[in-house]
Amino acid sequence: xxxxxxxxxxxxxxxxxxxxxxxxxxxxxxxxxxxxxxxxxxxxxxxxxxxxxxxxxxxxxxxxxxxxxxxxxxxxxxxxxxxxxxxxxxxxxxxxxxxxxxxxxxxxxxxxxxxxxxxxxx
Numbered sequence: 807x808x809x810x811x812x813x814x815x816x817x818x819x820x821x822x823x824x825x826x827x828x829x830x831x832x833x834x835x836x837x838x839x840x841x842x843x844x845x846x847x848x849x850x851x852x853x854x855x856x857x858x859x860x861x862x863x864x865x866x867x868x869x870x871x872x873x874x875x876x877x878x879x880x881x882x883x884x885x886x887x888x889x890x891x892x893x894x895x896x897x898x899x900x901x902x903x904x905x906x907x908x909x910x911x912x913x914x915x916x917x918x919x920x921x922x923x924x925x926x927x928x
Contacts, residue, residue: 831880838856860877
């Protein structure tokens, strides 16, 4: 039965999340080369510094926070290594404290009254 599901490595994240990770991670070497003007990192500490710059630039350019989190999470996912970018996560956490999360708008009164009315009728 498990064989029908596929390899465990492919089931760690959903297919839609994997696409988001791939897109964000694809941006990182281009950012490092074009914006920072250096080669891609050869060790984890250097990669952490590149991710910090990526997160900072995303913040300054008005990118959504998902771009930053997808990049950091994606690199960790493809490296198959968790909790290795302490500085990048620190900057991401600072961002989350400074910006309210995107939430769904409240239910309009008319819709609320319609739902309440249908419940009263039953």
